[in-house]
Amino acid sequence: MTALLYLDDLAAGMAFTNGPVTITADEIKAFAAQFDPQPFHLDEDAAAASFFGGLAASGWHTASLGMRLLVTGGPRLAGGYIGAGGELSWTQPVYAGDSLTLRAEIVEVKPSRSRPDRGIVTMRAETFNQRGELVQKLLARMMVPRRPVAA
Amino acid sequence: MTALLYLDDLAAGMAFTNGPVTITADEIKAFAAQFDPQPFHLDEDAAAASFFGGLAASGWHTASLGMRLLVTGGPRLAGGYIGAGGELSWTQPVYAGDSLTLRAEIVEVKPSRSRPDRGIVTMRAETFNQRGELVQKLLARMMVPRRPVAA
Numbered sequence: 001m002t003a004l005l006y007l008d009d010l011a012a013g014m015a016f017t018n019g020p021v022t023i024t025a026d027e028i029k030a031f032a033a034q035f036d037p038q039p040f041h042l043d044e045d046a047a048a049a050s051f052f053g054g055l056a057a058s059g060w061h062t063a064s065l066g067m068r069l070l071v072t073g074g075p076r077l078a079g080g081y082i083g084a085g086g087e088l089s090w091t092q093p094v095y096a097g098d099s100l101t102l103r104a105e106i107v108e109v110k111p112s113r114s115r116p117d118r119g120i121v122t123m124r125a126e127t128f129n130q131r132g133e134l135v136q137k138l139l140a141r142m143m144v145p146r147r148p149v150a151a
Numbered sequence: 152m153t154a155l156l157y158l159d160d161l162a163a164g165m166a167f168t169n170g171p172v173t174i175t176a177d178e179i180k181a182f183a184a185q186f187d188p189q190p191f192h193l194d195e196d197a198a199a200a201s202f203f204g205g206l207a208a209s210g211w212h213t214a215s216l217g218m219r220l221l222v223t224g225g226p227r228l229a230g231g232y233i234g235a236g237g238e239l240s241w242t243q244p245v246y247a248g249d250s251l252t253l254r255a256e257i258v259e260v261k262p263s264r265s266r267p268d269r270g271i272v273t274m275r276a277e278t279f280n281q282r283g284e285l286v287q288k289l290l291a292r293m294m295v296p297r298r299p300v301a302a
Contacts, residue, residue: 064209
């Protein structure tokens, strides 16, 4: 067990990687059936005839797998990973059988002006496939508590 | 069946709503176990003691449900909903039992300069809970084909 990290323990430049995790055709279809029921995410033949040219994962599936890699491989933040939002780009399709790796780096640590018990950490989280191609870029804002002051 | 819509058929101001869809505790836990395994998404007691004060959905779960409401209730885009990315904000937690409604509106339609067969549509998609509180805001960029020119 490593110690829990507070805002005060974090700094720009801290980085980590996690993965790979492989995404299967069955997983792509199951996610799509629940959340993104479009033919190119549900059926190989329809996907082959689509913009993607093959069974492709929903971008939200790629994003969710990125979250798994962040939560299971990132620093142990006090309070956990609580997202406020972010900027998301899908730069390449993710296909069945692809193996995804996350590389994340803290780019800014900013104490809140209005709430002295917390701050916002901005993290750049990039997901790559097995060929090293960037498939998703996320600039995420997360709420992180400050280290409690001894009474 | 309504006709498929091309970039040329879309304009800023077009809007629609879809929902509500209710999110259950079991769905929150199942999503979290797969993609966001943090105590406040997995266990009522841990959640009660957390920042959220109750079992809360992963933001990616909320985003994925928003996609379902977009795909199943939005205009029938030629080529489907193919996201390039977007700006995402989670403005309120989503709790077990909440009912979510999506309101989406096209804010910009922009033909591509480099690719005459397509363009980018920017859509503001807001998700509200049953009390009318905004829980998620997404400004999404989507790739939409132009209407093919008759040969």
